Amino acid sequence: xxxxxxxxxxxVLALGCGVxxxxxxxxxxxxxxxxxxxxxxxxxxxxxxxxxxxxxRPYATAIAEGEAIxxxxxxxxxxxxxxxxxxxxxxxxLDPTHGKEDVRKVAYIRENECIGCTKCVKACPVDAILGAAxxxxxxITSECTGCDLCVAPCPVDCIDMIPxxxxxxxxxxxxxxxxEARHQLIASDRxxxxxx
Amino acid sequence: xxxxxxxLVGAILVNxxxxxxxxxxxxxxxxxxxxxxxxxxxxxxVGVLTLSAGLNHLLYHYLLVPLELAYLRTLVxxxxxxxxxxxxxLVLRKREPLxxxxxxxxxxxxxxxxxxxxxxxxxxxxxxxxxxALLSGFGAAVGFGLVLILFAALRERLMLAAIxxxxxxxxxxxxxxxxxxxxxxxxxxxx
Numbered sequence: 001x002x003x004x005x006x007x008x009x010x011x012v013l014a015l016g017c018g019v020x021x022x023x024x025x026x027x028x029x030x031x032x033x034x035x036x037x038x039x040x041x042x043x044x045x046x047x048x049x050x051x052x053x054x055x056x057r058p059y060a061t062a063i064a065e066g067e068a069i070x071x072x073x074x075x076x077x078x079x080x081x082x083x084x085x086x087x088x089x090x091x092x093x094l095d096p097t098h099g100k101e102d103v104r105k106v107a108y109i110r111e112n113e114c115i116g117c118t119k120c121v122k123a124c125p126v127d128a129i130l131g132a133a134x135x136x137x138x139x140i141t142s143e144c145t146g147c148d149l150c151v152a153p154c155p156v157d158c159i160d161m162i163p164x165x166x167x168x169x170x171x172x173x174x175x176x177x178x179x180e181a182r183h184q185l186i187a188s189d190r191x192x193x194x195x196x
Numbered sequence: 197x198x199x200x201x202x203x204l205v206g207a208i209l210v211n212x213x214x215x216x217x218x219x220x221x222x223x224x225x226x227x228x229x230x231x232x233x234x235x236x237x238x239x240x241x242v243g244v245l246t247l248s249a250g251l252n253h254l255l256y257h258y259l260l261v262p263l264e265l266a267y268l269r270t271l272v273x274x275x276x277x278x279x280x281x282x283x284x285x286l287v288l289r290k291r292e293p294l295x296x297x298x299x300x301x302x303x304x305x306x307x308x309x310x311x312x313x314x315x316x317x318x319x320x321x322x323x324x325x326x327x328x329a330l331l332s333g334f335g336a337a338v339g340f341g342l343v344l345i346l347f348a349a350l351r352e353r354l355m356l357a358a359i360x361x362x363x364x365x366x367x368x369x370x371x372x373x374x375x376x377x378x379x380x381x382x383x384x385x386x387x
Contacts, residue, residue: 002264002265005263005265006265006268009259009260009263009265009268009272010268010271010272010275013255013272013275014275017275017276017278017279020279020283021279021282021283021286024283024286024287025286028286028287028289028290028291036293
């Protein structure tokens with residue numbers, strides 16, 4: 001009898017804990033952070049703020065809560081398409097109020113004109129500018145996301161945005177012409193097209 | 197009022213969980229050597245320990261004792277603590293993702309914290325008043341947090357100190373903890 005009640009009490013308690021946790025999980029949406037992570041992974045991580053959010057992750061959070069997916073100019077069409085696929089929405093054209101898609105650029109400081117004011121260092125969202133007060137600054141090219149945020153603060157206008165040349169790490173096949181591609185679709189592509 | 201104050205001082209300083217009862221040493225050593233995460237972990241422990249002290253007290257006195265199942269309390273208490281930590285994990289992840297990122301690695305240390313289980317187990321026999329149980333749980337947690345923060349600050353300094361090679365790492369940490377325990381013995385006559 002006592003053994004039975006012991007088993008029963010433990011069972012009921014464990015069940016109760018499970019129910020409480022599952023209710024909490026439902027209420028607090030345990031899967032949503034995973035969604036934010038997946039959206040964040042698709043964004044270009046330029047941290048440029050052109051979408052109106054202070055960085056890519058805040059925008060990812062906003063998208064997860066229902067904001068439009070077409071506000072990321074650096075990501076451009078490709079990002080909008082992959083976001084649309086992830087979220088099961090129709091891909092929209094890029095919202096022109098947030099900027100237009102451009103080639104990837106990288107900041108370049110004309111070093112003999114730099115006065116060492118550290119204003120661009122503070123503006124850089126990814127810490128890609130190296131330098132101290134009254135010393136020349138320079139950009140760590142591999143860290144620079146080309147977000148443009150350092151150009152405006154520079155008092156002597158010594159920062160250029162240089163378009164990146166296509167190197168083999170970044171090179172993509174040019175997209176096929178849409179009209180020509182239509183009759184080259186394979187069966188699995190039709191599904192994507194129908195969904196789009 | 198004076199009773200409550202005495203109880204708190206007793207739980208925080210005189211009968212400090214870590215330094216006089218030697219509970220939760222593993223999390224003390226595992227919590228790392230900087231103050232910032234120690235602050236977060238102390239906050240977590242205060243929350244979880246206070247809640248579990250209350251819940252466990254209710255379960256023990258109104259469920260296990262009437263059914264003559266007092267011997268099951270270890271199992272039941274572990275269940276309650278795990279539930280609370282998992283709940284905190286869920287809520288934190290949704291409401292404060294940045295905090296979750298910072299504290300996420302320490303949640304297992306809270307879940308497997310012998311201080312929490314030990315305090316609730318010891319209190320279950322000694323205390324038969326819900327309010328007192330809650331309060332002494334809170335006091336024990338604050339004592340744990342205090343030692344955790346002090347210890348983290350000490351370890352921050354140890355990191356910069358010239359320590360003989362034989363004492364480096366956990367050896368000097370244990371020596372430090374022992375010296376802290378000696379210092380806390382000075383509170384013995386306070387209550």
